[in-house]
Amino acid sequence: xxxxxIGLIGAGFMAKAHSIAYAGMPMFFWPAPALPVKKLIxxxxxxxxxxxxxxxxxESYTTDWHDxxxxxxxxxxxxxxxxxxxxxxxxxxANAGKHILCEKPLSLTxxxxxxMYLAAKTNSVTTMVxxxxxxxxxxxxxxxxxxxxxIGDILDFRGTYLQDWSAAPESPLSWRFQKAxxxxxxxxxxxxxxxxxxxxxxxxxxxVNARTATYIKDRPxxxxxxxxxxxxxxxxxxxxxxxxxxxxxxxxxxxxxxxxGSIEATRNAWGRxxxxxxxxxxxxGSLYFNYEHRDELQVCFADDPEDRRGxxxxxxxxxxxxxxxxxxxxxxxxxxxxTKIVETYDFFKAIADGTEAAPNFRDGYAVELISDAIIRxxxxxxxxxxxxxxx
Ligand code: SOE
Numbered sequence: 572x573x574x575x576x577i578g579l580i581g582a583g584f585m586a587k588a589h590s591i592a593y594a595g596m597p598m599f600f601w602p603a604p605a606l607p608v609k610k611l612i613x614x615x616x617x618x619x620x621x622x623x624x625x626x627x628x629x630e631s632y633t634t635d636w637h638d639x640x641x642x643x644x645x646x647x648x649x650x651x652x653x654x655x656x657x658x659x660x661x662x663x664x665a666n667a668g669k670h671i672l673c674e675k676p677l678s679l680t681x682x683x684x685x686x687m688y689l690a691a692k693t694n695s696v697t698t699m700v701x702x703x704x705x706x707x708x709x710x711x712x713x714x715x716x717x718x719x720x721x722i723g724d725i726l727d728f729r730g731t732y733l734q735d736w737s738a739a740p741e742s743p744l745s746w747r748f749q750k751a752x753x754x755x756x757x758x759x760x761x762x763x764x765x766x767x768x769x770x771x772x773x774x775x776x777x778x779v780n781a782r783t784a785t786y787i788k789d790r791p792x793x794x795x796x797x798x799x800x801x802x803x804x805x806x807x808x809x810x811x812x813x814x815x816x817x818x819x820x821x822x823x824x825x826x827x828x829x830x831x832g833s834i835e836a837t838r839n840a841w842g843r844x845x846x847x848x849x850x851x852x853x854x855x856g857s858l859y860f861n862y863e864h865r866d867e868l869q870v871c872f873a874d875d876p877e878d879r880r881g882x883x884x885x886x887x888x889x890x891x892x893x894x895x896x897x898x899x900x901x902x903x904x905x906x907x908x909x910t911k912i913v914e915t916y917d918f919f920k921a922i923a924d925g926t927e928a929a930p931n932f933r934d935g936y937a938v939e940l941i942s943d944a945i946i947r948x949x950x951x952x953x954x955x956x957x958x959x960x961x962x
Contacts, residue, residue: 575605575919578639578669580660581651582614582623582632584800585674585701589649590627592911599896599909600916604923607647607915611639636660640667647922650674653746654753658683661698661932665690670697670922672915676763677935679754681943684936685961691932699918699928700935702767704847706913708905709868711892712885713851713858714772721872723855725773728832730765733843737787737818741804744790748814756816758783758945762836763938767930768849774828776941778956781822781948786839789813822945825954857882866902936960 577593579586593607612629613636614620624632639645640663648664650657650673658678664671671691677700678684691698704710716722736742746752747760755762770776791805792812805811819837826832840846847862859869859882869882888894888901893913897905921928940958948955 572602573605573923574608575646575922576608576610576644577647577649578611578613578642578645579609579627579629579649579651580613580636580639581653581674582612582616582619582627583651585651586612586623586627588907588911589651589672589915590629591908592915594628595908595912596915596919599912604916604920607919610645611642613639637663640664640669645669647672654679654759655751658687661687662690665694665696665698668694668696670918671932672699672701672918673932673935674701675767675935675938676700676754676759676942677932677939681936681939681958684932684939688932688936688960697918697922697928698932698935699914699921700767700930700932700938701911701914702764702930702934702938703907703910703914704764704862705768705771705930706893706910706917707860707862707865708887708891708893708897708913709860709865709885710768710772712868712887713849713860715892716858716870717772717851717853721856721870722851722853722858723873724853725826725828725830726852726854727830728769728773728849728851730769730832730834730849731846732761732765732834732836733840733846734761734838735841735843736800737838738841739804740787741791742787743793743805743809744812744814745793745800748790748816750815753816755820755942755946756785756814756818757836757838758817758820758942761838762820762834762945763942765834765836765847765849766938766941767934768847769824769832769834770934770937770941771930772849772851773830773832774826775937776824776944776957777827778825778954779822779941779944779948780952780954781820781945782952783817783820783946783949785814785816786818787814817949820945820949822948865905933960 597603791809
């Protein structure tokens with residue numbers, strides 16, 4: 572079986588998810604399109620890089636990502652860094668002929684995304700952006716139903732991504748709250764996951780009307796370089812620094828196919844953990860998904876007999892997308908890891924077949940153009956068109 576040597580950059584939380592996926596993918600999808608080999612991991616922080624090599628099972632480590640780009644044995648570059656270095660690394664990787672998996676959001680600006688997309692296209696390398704939630708079998712099933720016309724024409728929709736890990740004023744100022752490093756706050760970090768999902772299920776966005784807010788104006792400076800999510804708290808007396816990105820964004824959307832709806836994303840919703848939902852209404856039925864019950868898709872079809880019509884639950888399993896490769900019993904329990912394993916499989920399959928992966932850098936660029944329109948709209952409080960992709 573063909574082997575693919577991986578060079579992974581950034582030894583934090585996402586490196587764990589990706590490393591588990593490289594190890595697990597061949598066990599779920601056998602024979603695998605190619606065998607991932609965890610060759611080289613990089614992190615600017617030497618102890619984190621060394622620990623990452625040992626913990627995630629890489630053959631060696633470096634503190635300079637250029638070593639991965641210049642290494643002729645590396646086939647795939649996997650970018651798990653903060654957003655502000657995605658573009659530089661991806662463009663260097665593309666120009667070195669490496670296939671690229673990049674964490675989301677793709678970049679800080681649409682201009683960066685365009686350059687990444689064109690560099691990949693010019694060098695004919697396969698790309699993927701890690702919008703993993705669309706890989707959840709229940710979301711893929713929703714797409715299948717929509718494409719089959721099971722709910723008719725899509726009329727409207729709403730989506731959410733609600734978390735509360737940064738709702739506490741003592742939650743530290745990680746890179747996810749500094750515009751120069753992350754670009755935007757809740758919008759880029761979690762909102763783009765739902766933008767990608769709705770774009771995948773409903774269609775391209777034409778215009779948006781948005782509102783954003785920053786509730787916690789300054790936060791305690793974070794100790795250490797490791798990204799402190801979850802319940803990290805700044806200790807008493809820790810100096811505080813200004814937050815210059817959004818904690819909350821809500822936006823209305825008009826799609827090119829006439830459907831319209833709304834998306835809300837915040838990391839400040841006490842009681843909400845990883846609350847990704849969508850509800851889609853069509854002329855012949857409705858679909859509802861909640862990631863916190865990710866084995867389930869709620870469906871209601873207008874064709875159901877009058878006295879039996881209502882939302883009912885379809886539990887995903889072997890009869891559903893990716894199901895035969897995952898677990899043999901419906902509702903055995905798909906986890907975050909499985910969404911990353913499916914993501915890795917689709918990426919490797921596209922490389923092996925010489926086809927486009929999805930979502931790829933063109934999708935990531937489209938999402939950056941949407942984010943840009945959202946930020947512009949929030950400033951003017953008016954409807955803003957989404958610019959077109961420049962090929
Ligand atoms: C933090 O909000 C975060 O880790 C996001 O960055 C991820 O993309 C999401 O999958 C989980 O939450």
